Amino acid sequence: MDQNKIPQATAKRLPLYYRFLNNLNQQGKRRVSSKELSEAVKVDSATIRRDFSYFGALGKKGYGYNVEYLLGFFRSTLDQHEVTEVALIGAGNLGTAFLKYSFLKNNNIRITKAFDADSSKVGKDIDGVPIFHVSDLEEELENIRVVILTVPASEAEEIAEKLVNLGVNGILNFTPARITVPSHVRVHHIDLAVELQSLVYFLKHYPLEKE
Amino acid sequence: MDQNKIPQATAKRLPLYYRFLNNLNQQGKRRVSSKELSEAVKVDSATIRRDFSYFGALGKKGYGYNVEYLLGFFRSTLDQHEVTEVALIGAGNLGTAFLKYSFLKNNNIRITKAFDADSSKVGKDIDGVPIFHVSDLEEELENIRVVILTVPASEAEEIAEKLVNLGVNGILNFTPARITVPSHVRVHHIDLAVELQSLVYFLKHYPLEKE
DNA sequence: AAAAAGTCGTGATGTTTTTCACAAATTAAT
């Protein structure tokens, strides 16, 4: 579609840069160097310059980057001019955390509908997001193409299949189940237990320098 | 300390393998091939074989891997014989999700204490984990070395510093703040907003094959 | 006006990770 030349590793960092540039801009900062950015987002400054360079020469030698210009550039690169609607499936603790998570208000992604299997939650809303019953997915999902999946692991596979049939092509999967989907659907897994266990493993087996 | 030869990418996948082997074992399965594993955890089978090979020849040609043997091997590699105590700082929605997250019961990591700034929560417990006030960190944290940080972003930096002073050397940071810590402290960032935004970006710019 | 300091963009290099592809070994089928 676009420039498929941008490395995936770079693409993953773009939202991070974008958020930090927003912060800088709100603080009234006019310019920023790759070194400052590096300290803030904890990414090597050469990596940052390289990342930016995939989009052309965005900076000025001896000066750095103009915050407003860079912000505008990333805003359009990240399609922040249009709203992306997202649905949340599973309004348990984790799901609720997402619905109340104010950092999503920094950008143009909106969770507009939530679904749950618990009838007692249906009809209510959390932070303004209405909750529907999962059996109403077909009628209510409409043209939403991205969902956050925070259901119990045992439900994941079945619900994922239903979602795909309804046209979803992006799933942010927080369940430990590695769901199987057709090749045109993208799934990003965030596996909380794995993250924690892996941190513990690194601590024991990859000791860091004591300063 | 150990074999620092194991690539980090491999180390990150170990807990995933471990969990899946546990499932297989509970299902009574005796043998498994890298191909089956691959389909289940969505990692290329050659990568799995390579990963395993760092630990020696664990399988048998023409046969595959013995589930019980492999499980036992990973159990000790991942130090599952001893319990790792973890504290949770910030018992909001996200923190509560962790406390109730049963998948941590599959392994030997235990969240034993939670802390929050909200006095009305202090003294209660969530799923058996007692909640203390953050001002009592010094007395209560004791010899816990790993924490899950689910506080508001504005508090992150200050609390992280306090934690480090109390001897913490591993932080699983769910706040959008990129905290600054001494070099002997390991921080893994999980940035929910970035993950969601990055998924949306990939969907728009890296279209997948239609089958 | 000149010198010093700062900073980008990028060629080149180094590192890490993934993947291919196949000999060797084992199991299963005939």
Next chain:
DNA sequence: ATTAATTTGTGAAAAACATCACGACTTTTT
């Protein structure tokens, strides 16, 4: 017994990613 089908473990190649280091240009200081 023989043949066919599996499957590992790994050398080698490829791909992806990060970092170094420096010329070129800009800003700041003297």
